[in-house]
Amino acid sequence: MYPKRFQDNGLSKYSYTTRILVKCPRCSALAQIVTADLHKISSDRKLVCTHCGLNKLKSSPGYGFSYKPVDPFFGELLWLQVNCCGKTLWFFNYEHMFKVKSYVEASLRENLRFSHGWSNRSMVSRLPNWVKSAKNRNNVLKAISNLEKSGKISLS
Ligand SMILES: [Zn+2]
Numbered sequence: 001m002y003p004k005r006f007q008d009n010g011l012s013k014y015s016y017t018t019r020i021l022v023k024c025p026r027c028s029a030l031a032q033i034v035t036a037d038l039h040k041i042s043s044d045r046k047l048v049c050t051h052c053g054l055n056k057l058k059s060s061p062g063y064g065f066s067y068k069p070v071d072p073f074f075g076e077l078l079w080l081q082v083n084c085c086g087k088t089l090w091f092f093n094y095e096h097m098f099k100v101k102s103y104v105e106a107s108l109r110e111n112l113r114f115s116h117g118w119s120n121r122s123m124v125s126r127l128p129n130w131v132k133s134a135k136n137r138n139n140v141l142k143a144i145s146n147l148e149k150s151g152k153i154s155l156s
Contacts, residue, residue: 019034021094031047080093
C-alpha cells in the first residue's frame with residue numbers, strides 16, 4: 001500500500017476567503033460572505049443570508065484576522081467550527097476544511113517548490129502546531145468528521 005500523499009498547492013489562507021460561511025447575525029442561520037470579483041483579493045464583500053434576507057455590504061474591507069473563530073471582514077462567527085483538543089478548529093468554508101483534512105490524513109507531506117523558493121506562506125504550512133501534531137491526528141480527524149456529519153452541509 002502506498003502512503004497517503006498530500007501535495008501543498010501553496011494557496012494562502014487568503015485564497016480561502018472568497019466565500020466564507022458564517023452564522024447570520026440576525027437569524028443565526030447559515031449565511032455567506034462573498035466577493036463580487038474573484039480576481040481581486042480586496043474587493044467589496046457582501047454578507048448574504050437567504051434565510052432572513054439580510055444583505056450587508058462592506059466596501060473594500062481590510063483583513064482583520066484574529067485567533068477567534070470569526071470571519072476577517074465582518075467579524076461574524078464562522079459556521080464551521082468545532083471543539084478539538086481543548087481548542088477550536090475552524091474553517092472558512094468546506095474547501096478549506098477538506099484541504100486541512102487531507103493534510104492531516106496524509107502521512108507523506110510534500111511541499112511544492114515555487115520559483116521564489118520553498119513556500120512557507122501556504123495555508124497548510126501556517127496551521128497551528130497542535131493541528132499538525134501527529135499525536136492529535138486522530139482527534140483532529142474525528143472533530144472534522146463530526147462537523148461533516150452534523151448536518152451542517154446544507155448549502156446549495
Ligand atoms: Zn439571516
